[in-house]
Amino acid sequence: MTKTLLSLAELEDSKPVDIKSVDLVSLSTALVTQFMQVYDRPIILHKNSNSIFIKGDELKLKQVIIIFLDNAIKYSTDVIEVFLESNQHMGILRIKDYGIGIPQEEQSHVFERFYRVDKARKRDSGGSGLGLAIAKNIVNLHKGEIEIESKEHIGTEIKVTFPLTN
Ligand SMILES: Nc1ncnc2c1ncn2[C@@H]1O[C@H](COP(=O)(O)OP(=O)(O)O)[C@@H](O)[C@H]1O
Ligand SMILES: [Mg+2]
Structure with missing residues (x-):
């Protein structure tokens, strides 16, 4: 089921962006709940308010969160933490895992298409x-x-x- 979610998430659709006011808190909460159920992994959600309205395309924002959660699940075995915060102008989402990490020299490349850190990872994790x-394209699209x-x-x-959202 999450395979399907992810393949949908990784399908770059050509639909025009549909920017509305989206609550980052309820969107993230729903996805976190879904991931915990499917993978049977603890994911702790920390938030400093009950709603954070951002300007976004709900479906595309969902894609971004799914991509990050999928990576955190794939490249770690410990608890995953999700932080939702806002300041005056921005909504902030952080997804933190305690897994294998990415070597310093590779970090600038992981946003390139088809880039994967090493062969061993490719073999056991799929992707x-x-x-x-x-994810980076979608985030750029949202400024x-x-x-x-x-x-x-x-x-x-x-x-x-x-x-x-103003
Ligand atoms: N949370 C993470 N922990 C460790 N490595 C990661 C994490 N997220 C991404 N990576 C590394 O960055 C690469 C690119 O990520 P991504 O574009 O999602 O591709 P995929 O997960 O399909 O390999 C991954 O292959 C992996 O090596
Ligand atoms: Mg991935």
Whole structure:
């Protein structure tokens, strides 16, 4: 079922963006619940407010969150944490795992299409190397920003920010 979710997520659709006001909190909460059920993995959601309205295309935002959660599940075995915060202008989503991490010298490449860190990973995890490239495109489309912070064998944190609805 999540295979289907992910393949949908990684399908770059050509539908025009449909920007509305989307609640990042309810969107993330629903997806986190779904992932916990399907993978039987603990995912802790931290939030500093009950709703964070951002300007976005709901389906595309969903795609982004699915891509990050899928990676966190695939490349770690420990608990996953999701943080939702907002400041005056931006909604902020961070997805943090305590997994294998990404070597420093590879971090600038993981957003390239088809880029995957090494052969061993390719063999056991499956995947296309497209997820992060698609996620980055979608975030750019939303005038958001995406950052990655990772240490090998310690873990990875992906941070995305989106402009709030006025
Ligand atoms: N949370 C993560 N922890 C460790 N490595 C990651 C993580 N997310 C992405 N990567 C690395 O970045 C590469 C690119 O990610 P992605 O574009 O989603 O492709 P895929 O997951 O299909 O391999 C992955 O192959 C993996 O090596
Ligand atoms: Mg992936």
